[in-house]
Amino acid sequence: MxxxxxxxxxxxxxxxxxxxxxxxxxxxxxxxxxxxxxxxxxxxxxxPPAFTAAMQDLLAHEDPVSLHGYCPNQGDPGFRMAAAAHLKAHFGLPYEQKHIFPTTGAAGAIAHALRAVTAPGDEVLTFAPYFPEYGPYVAGTGAALKVVPAQPPVFQPNLEAFEAMLTPRVTAVLINTPNNPTGVVYSAQTLVQMAQILTQKSQAYGHVIYLVSDEPYRDIVFDGKTVPYPASFYPHTLTCFSFSKSLSLPGERLGYVAVAPGCEGADVLVDMMVQISRFTGHNCPPSIIQKAAARCLEVTSxxxxxxxxxxxxxxxxxxxxxxxxxxxxxxxxxxxxxxxxxxxxxxxxxxxxxxxxxxxxxxxxxxxxxxxxxxxxxxxxxxxxxxxxxxxxx
Missing domain, CATH: 3.90.1150.10 (Aspartate Aminotransferase, domain 1)
Structure with missing residues (x-):
C-alpha cells in the first residue's frame, strides 16, 4: 500500500x-x-582553489581505509572543532566541538534542529516571504508551520504581527537572513526587538521558544556591510549553515547545526540530533568533504x-x-x-x-x-x- x-x-x-x-x-x-x-x-x-587542493592532498596522502571509513555519529571531530573555532573567532561566542553537528546541507540542519525542539502538535512561526521547503521540513516533525504576514516593500520581519502570533503552542521560530527570496538582511534593530519579544513570551509561557536561524547566504553580502549574527542577540538559537554558497559546493551537501553555547539544552542537543539521524537515516555527510571543508573555513569562493x-x-x-x-x-x-x-x-x-x-x-x-x-x-x-x-x- x-x-x-x-x-x-x-x-x-x-x-x-x-x-x-x-x-x-x-x-x-x-x-x-x-x-x-x-x-x-x-x-x-x-x-576556491584551497578546497580542490585539500581534496587532492587528502586523496594523495591520507590512509584510504581511514579516509573513507565511517566517522563518529556526531561527525568528524576535526571538522567540528574547526567549525567551532571559526564561529568563536568571528562572532565571539564560546562555541566548542560539542555544539557542532554536521549535516547534509542547510536542509538537513533545519530538519534536525526543528525535530530537536518541537513535538507533534506544536507550532513553528516563520516570516513571509519564505523558502517554500520550510513547509515539508516542519510537517515532517508533526508540528504546524504558521506564517507571519509580509511587510513590503522593505520586507523586514513584521514584529507586531509576530508578537500577536506567538501563542503558547509556538516552540520555535524559523528565520532566514540574508533572505531567500528578497535578499534582505535582517537589521540589528530587528534582531534586538525579536529577541526581546522571544524572551518575554518564553517567560510568560514557561518554556523556551527556540530561534532556528537559516544562514546559507551569510557570506554573500553587498556594499561592504556585515550580516548581524542572530545567535549574538538571542541565546536560545540553533544556527543552520551550509557551504553550498560560501564555497560553491551545493552538490556536496555539507552544512551544520551550531547550538549557541547559552542555549537551553546545549549539552544534549547535538546528541539528540544523533538520535534523530538514527530515526531518519541521515547518518552524517561524507567524511572526506568534512575533512576538506575543515581546512577552508577562512576562505570563500x-x-x-x-x-x-x-x-x-x-x-x-x-x-x-x-x-x-x-x-x-x-x-x-x-x-x-x-x-x-x-x-x-x-x-x-x-x-x-x-x-x-x-x-x-x-x-x-x-x-x-x-x-x-x-x-x-x-x-x-x-x-x-x-x-x-x-x-x-x-
Missing part, C-alpha cells in the same frame, strides 16, 4: 524546480545561451560576481520602472511584477525566454524572484529581453 502523504505531495511539486526543468527543455530547442534562466539558486562560481550581477539587474529594473528594493545579500532580487498576478507575469516573461519565479510560492503575491547566479555576460544579454517584457505592459 502506497503512503498517501507522499502521493499527495506529487501534486505540489516545486515551482522553482519545474521552471528550471522547462529551461532545460527550452535550451535544447533554441540553445542554452538564448534562455535567460533566473529560476534556480545554483551557484555560478567555482569552489569569489563571491564578488554576485554584487556585479546584482548591480546590473537592480539598475536595469529601476530604469525600466520596476518597484524593487536593493538587496543586502544573497544572489536574489525581488521586484514587484508589472501586473497583480505574478504567475501570469511569469508566463508572459517566458515569451521572451526569461524564466522568473512567481512570489506565490514564497507566501507573497505580486512579486517575482530572479536568481542572478548566472554568468555576468548572460545577465547583460538578458537586458533587452527585460526591456521587451516591460514594454509589453506600457
Amino acid at each position: 502506497l503512503n498517501e502523504t507522499y502521493r499527495r505531495m506529487l501534486a505540489n511539486k516545486s515551482v522553482i524546480r519545474e521552471t528550471a526543468a522547462y529551461g532545460h527543455q527550452r535550451a535544447a530547442q533554441i540553445g542554452y545561451e538564448n534562455v535567460f534562466d533566473y529560476s534556480l539558486g545554483n551557484p555560478s562560481v567555482p569552489c 569569489d563571491l564578488s560576481v554576485y554584487q556585479t550581477n546584482m548591480d546590473i539587474l537592480y539598475d536595469a529594473l529601476k530604469n525600466l520602472g520596476f518597484a524593487v528594493e536593493r538587496p543586502g545579500g544573497t544572489f536574489y532580487i525581488f521586484p514587484r511584477a508589472l501586473e497583480a498576478d505574478a504567475n501570469a507575469f511569469c508566463r508572459k516573461a517566458r515569451e521572451f525566454d526569461l524564466l522568473l519565479v512567481p512570489s506565490d510560492t514564497f507566501g507573497v503575491q505580486g512579486y517575482v524572484r530572479l536568481a542572478y547566479c548566472i554568468e555576468t555576460e548572460k545577465v547583460r544579454r538578458s537586458l533587452p529581453a527585460l526591456e521587451r517584457l516591460a514594454a509589453a505592459y506600457q
Whole structure:
C-alpha cells in the first residue's frame, strides 16, 4: 500500500524546480545561451582553489581505509572543532566541538534542529516571504508551520504581527537572513526587538521558544556591510549553515547545526540530533568533504560576481520602472511584477525566454524572484529581453 502523504505531495511539486526543468527543455530547442534562466539558486562560481587542493592532498596522502571509513555519529571531530573555532573567532561566542553537528546541507540542519525542539502538535512561526521547503521540513516533525504576514516593500520581519502570533503552542521560530527570496538582511534593530519579544513570551509561557536561524547566504553580502549574527542577540538559537554558497559546493551537501553555547539544552542537543539521524537515516555527510571543508573555513569562493550581477539587474529594473528594493545579500532580487498576478507575469516573461519565479510560492503575491547566479555576460544579454517584457505592459 502506497503512503498517501507522499502521493499527495506529487501534486505540489516545486515551482522553482519545474521552471528550471522547462529551461532545460527550452535550451535544447533554441540553445542554452538564448534562455535567460533566473529560476534556480545554483551557484555560478567555482569552489576556491584551497578546497580542490585539500581534496587532492587528502586523496594523495591520507590512509584510504581511514579516509573513507565511517566517522563518529556526531561527525568528524576535526571538522567540528574547526567549525567551532571559526564561529568563536568571528562572532565571539564560546562555541566548542560539542555544539557542532554536521549535516547534509542547510536542509538537513533545519530538519534536525526543528525535530530537536518541537513535538507533534506544536507550532513553528516563520516570516513571509519564505523558502517554500520550510513547509515539508516542519510537517515532517508533526508540528504546524504558521506564517507571519509580509511587510513590503522593505520586507523586514513584521514584529507586531509576530508578537500577536506567538501563542503558547509556538516552540520555535524559523528565520532566514540574508533572505531567500528578497535578499534582505535582517537589521540589528530587528534582531534586538525579536529577541526581546522571544524572551518575554518564553517567560510568560514557561518554556523556551527556540530561534532556528537559516544562514546559507551569510557570506554573500553587498556594499561592504556585515550580516548581524542572530545567535549574538538571542541565546536560545540553533544556527543552520551550509557551504553550498560560501564555497560553491551545493552538490556536496555539507552544512551544520551550531547550538549557541547559552542555549537551553546545549549539552544534549547535538546528541539528540544523533538520535534523530538514527530515526531518519541521515547518518552524517561524507567524511572526506568534512575533512576538506575543515581546512577552508577562512576562505570563500569569489563571491564578488554576485554584487556585479546584482548591480546590473537592480539598475536595469529601476530604469525600466520596476518597484524593487536593493538587496543586502544573497544572489536574489525581488521586484514587484508589472501586473497583480505574478504567475501570469511569469508566463508572459517566458515569451521572451526569461524564466522568473512567481512570489506565490514564497507566501507573497505580486512579486517575482530572479536568481542572478548566472554568468555576468548572460545577465547583460538578458537586458533587452527585460526591456521587451516591460514594454509589453506600457
